[in-house]
Amino acid sequence: MTQLGPIVADRLTPPLIRALEQALDGPSQRVRRIEAGGQMVWLKQGESLSLRWRLQKGDTRRAFANDLDALHRLGAAGLPVAPILAEGLDFFVTPDRGRALSYLLQRPAEVMAEARQQMFAEAGRALAALHRAGFAHGRPSIRDMLWDGQQITLIDFERFSPRHNRVQDFATDLMILAHSILSYGRGPVPELEMALAAYRAADPGDVWATAQARARKLGWLGVLTRAVARLRPRSRDLNAVPLTLDRFARG
Structure with a gap:
């Protein structure tokens, strides 16, 4: 055995x-x-x-x-x-540390608005805490953020690397978090702003500005993915790409 x-x-x-x-x-x-x-x-x-x-x-x-x-x-x-x-x-x-935020976001009837505000704000703070400690997640999708009614637990670090813990990597994390919320929410949802506001309040330094600069440089990618999304209009991930870039580019 x-x-x-x-x-x-x-x-x-x-x-x-x-x-x-x-x-x-x-x-x-x-x-x-x-x-x-x-x-x-x-x-x-x-x-x-x-x-x-x-x-x-x-x-x-x-x-x-x-x-x-x-x-x-x-x-x-x-x-x-x-x-x-x-x-x-x-x-x-x-x-077991509760339900994934992706599950809860898609089932608003199961969670009151005040609780959703708390859990997504905690998600932003949890990611900021990781970055303040000098670590990048690698792929912080909300399907890898669990909520037990009191706190967020981060899981699934398959893309984690001690060598990739720069401000650029933190900015990538932040943009992946936003993309995942926009993808599972099928567009802009209040939970996105809750998570981003909480992250910005605890920003370990230059991460938000780095994400903004990257989004502006990648404007061409937003145009391209909008065109491709017309061929695959039901693709949540494709549709969320230009929305993510727009959100960071506008500040």
């Missing part, structure tokens, strides 16, 4: 430990939810792919290593990331 290795024993019940070991003995899955003994956690495993799939999906082993490295580094720095409850050579376990 597969052993979990080092674990935070006081956080995992015996039924959950058994369920995790059974899952690890079965076919590997990239991410899955495990629930037992009144607890729910997420199990993430490194993928072993054929050459064809590696060419299509990229180096998934490297992505897994980046994610694990980030959770260790950022957790040690006291940043709002998911804590690791158990880990092995090709897996790690984190607690």
